[in-house]
Amino acid sequence: MFLSIENSDRLLWLGRYSERVYTGLRSFAEKFDSITDSADYESKYDFVKNFCFDEKNPSSIRSSLLRAYDNAIVLRDEIGSETFSYVQLALYEINKAEKSKTLMLNLLKVIDNIVAFWGMADDRIQDEHARGLIKLGKRIERVDLYARMNASDEDIKREISRLTYRITKTGLRYNSDNLEKLKALANEEKINHSEVISAVENLIELNS
Amino acid sequence: MLADGLYKHADSVNELLARYGVKFGIYKNGEFKEQLFPFDIIPRVISAEDFNFLERGLKQRVKALNEFIRDIYSKRQIIKDKVIAEEFIYSGSGYLVQCDGVTPPKNIYAHISGIDLVQGKNKNWYILEDNLRIPSGASYPMIARDLCRKGVPEMFEENRIEDNRNYAELLRKTMEYVNTGGLSVILTPGRFNAAYFEHSYLAEQTGAHLVTCDDLTVENENLYFIDYSGKKEKVGAVYRRISDEYLDPVNFYRESLIGIPHIFDIYRKGNVALINAPGNGVADDKGIYYFVPAMIKYYLGEEPILQNAPTYLPYYEDDMKYVLENFDKLVLKDVAEAGGYGVVFANKLSKQEKENFITLLKSEPRRFIAQEVIDFLDLDIYEDGQPVPRKADLRAFVLMADEPVVWKSGLTRFSRNPDSFIVNSSQGGGFKDTWVLKSK
Structure with a gap:
């Protein structure tokens, strides 16, 4: 199997954006209950609209999903139509969610489709390297997001451990100094979030 | 009707x-937009007997067209023998001087031909157009068939229908047959091309491999x-879905931002x-379409099996006279x-529009053909739960390896507008699957 530089990059980013949708929505689902009790309807409505659906906000769930779709649609021959279809379905679900009166139920379907996409990718993509790139993108994004979202030190340490295991399996060129730095950060008693972010963002040398 | 049960599953x-x-x-x-291609569940059904007739005619036509291209870029005997006037060759935008003297692998020019036909109310088939550059559309009935078989398997158990999902195999053989050693790739201009779904699905x-110019x-x-x-x-065959002019900026359109420099030079070698x-x-x-029946006689020594729609070239005096006398009943292209x-x-033209058009026709007669409607x-x-009649054409695909093969299916396109003859997807048309029945 021959994989172009461009497609390697896309596979990695497909993993990253799909993870961004998943973790973003999981976190939103956890907070949704407390938002429900908020008295300020306007700010609550604005938050949901901005966080979930605003295409102009590059950090919104819809923007991340659209970027995942942009990568998936040009990878049909690498990942297959079946795997691609779950990203397409997730996009349909978020469009439905925006108009729905049962917002959270529709958003849960977006999560379902992202999880199905990962499962299908793992099961159906024959090329180990292509498969590994999606998983690696997912692991990088998970560490990055957890550090940015001030997740517990325990969670971040666990995700760094999963990332270091994954990266050595891909055969991809990576910055070994930054990997060692990440491992060292994970061994410290208190996690330094900004250093984790800096190390993980400079881990891959795909186009070098 | 064979497909009566299908509509419930539309x-x-x-x-x-x-x-x-x-x-x-x-x-x-x-602005670029992606749209679902409207699919109508009621298939076009072609009997085995009808298909056998079409198959013979299409093979004959594509063989003659392939011979014509070879001749034009080599000896040009058909011009010397005055079967076709040279004005029709050199004044068209399709003729490329860079191709003079170039012989492609195995002498095949038209590897994948998309021939557009219509069936008249008299049940006769007429050829409307020959598409020999980069005809698109085969992927749509291919995937529609696959999904219909999943959704309504009993329909395919009950009817003896030729399986059209072998298109990928035919295409693979077509690429392999002329491959000069190495990978076969499909070259796409990218995601923002109208037919990108087709490129990636094929x-x-x-x-x-689906590749862009940067990968080569x-x-x-x-x-x-x-x-x-x-x-x-090494790459040995490129099924390119990029127009000639953008293929190689060194040899064709120099301002092109896409293309692979020098690919035409190594193709020539x-x-x-x-x-x-x-x-x-x-x-x-x-304009060349008019001459295809004559080409068939000239190159193959055979009578054409399939008919053209009655066509006139205003470039010729007699035809211009006919066109002007019968203007209102013709379609001009x-x-x-x-x-x-x-x-x-x-x-459909107003009085003023008609006068303007005739003036244009007289000043640029080579630019137009006229056809009987x-x-x-x-x-x-199926529309709003009811079957309603619409105009439809058929794009048949002929793939050329050692011999031409006519795909036992095709893209049936229809107009969604009851008053329109225009079936193109870019103008709102939809598509149907095309069932070819097996011989009894």
């Missing part, structure tokens, strides 16, 4: 088509695919196959346009 099948992203791209007001189904490079007189680690792999061959536009010009554009039904056989489509 929504389910359309849902599946949406799930798999069966779309086409369209530019509206300078790559998935054939196992060929010419070195040491060969074409290479560069992988992520910098490793180069026989080091890579380009599918379809550059320069094929010389044979699918609407600009030979430089495609996709259903540049088509004028004379009876064929009263197409309507096909039913």
Whole structure:
């Protein structure tokens, strides 16, 4: 199997954006209950609209999903139509969610489709390297997001451990100094979030 | 009717088509949009007997067209023998001087031909157009069939229908037959091309790599695919879905930002196959269409099996006279346009428009052909729970390896507008599957 530089990059980013949708929505689902009790309807409505659906906000769930779709649609021959279809379905679900009166139920379907996409990718993509790139993108994004979202030190340490295991399996060129730095950060008693972010963002040398 | 039970499942099948992203791209007001290609569940059904007739006629036509292209870029005997006036060759935009003297691998020019036909109310089939550059559309009935078989398997158990999902295998054979050694790839201009779904789906189904121009490079007189680690792999066949003029900025359109510099040079040396061959536009010009029956007689010594729609070339005095005398009942087509554009039904013009058009016709007679309006056989489509008749055509695909093979299916396109003859997807048309019945 021959994989172009461009497609390697896309596979990695497909993993990253799909993870961004998943973790973003999981976190939103956890907070949704407390938002429900908020008295300020306007700010609550604005938050949901901005966080979930605003295409102009590059950090919104819809923007991340659209970027995942942009990568998936040009990878049909690498990942297959079946795997691609779950990203397409997730996009349909978020469009439905925006108009729905049962917002959270529709958003849960977006999560379902992202999880199905990962499962299908793992099961159906024959090329180990292509498969590994999606998983690696997912692991990088998970560490990055957890550090940015001030997740517990325990969670971040666990995700760094999963990332270091994954990266050595891909055969991809990576910055070994930054990997060692990440491992060292994970061994410290208190996690330094900004250093984790800096190390993980400079881990891959795909186009070098 | 054979497919009576299908309509109950129309929504389910359309849902599946949406799930798999069966779309086409369209530019509206300078903005790119992806749209689902409307699918009608009622198939066009062609009997085995009818298909056998079409198959013989289509093979004959494509063989003659292939001979014509070879002749034009080599001896030009057909011009010397005055079967076709040279004005029709050299004044068309499809003729490429760069292709003079170039012989493609195995002498095949028209590897994949999309021939548009209609069936008249008299049940006769007429050829409307020959598409020999980069005809698109095979992927749509292919995936629709696959999804219909999943959704309504009993329909396929009860009816003896030729399986059309072998298109990928036919395409793979077509590429392999002319491959000069190395990978077979499908070259796409990218995601913002109208037919991008087709490019990616055919790559998935054939196992060929889908590549963009940046993935390919010419070195040491060969074409290479560069992988992520910098490793180069030789490419022997390129099914390119990019127009001739954008294929190679060194040899064709110099301002092009896409293309692979020098790919045409190594093609000329026989080091890579380009599918379809550059320069094929010389044979699918609407003006050249008029001469195809004469080509068949000239190159093959046979009578044409399939008929053209009655066509007139205003370039010739007698034809101009006929066109002017019968103007209101004709359809006029600009030979430089495609996709259903540049088509004028004379009876729809106002008095002033008619006068303007006739003035234009007289000043640029080579630019237009005129045809009798064929009263197409309507096909039913399902709309708001009811079958309603609509105009429809058929794009048949002929793939050429050692012998031409006619795919036992085709893209049936229909107009969604009850008053329109224009079936093109870019103008709102939809598509149907085409069932070819097996012989009893």
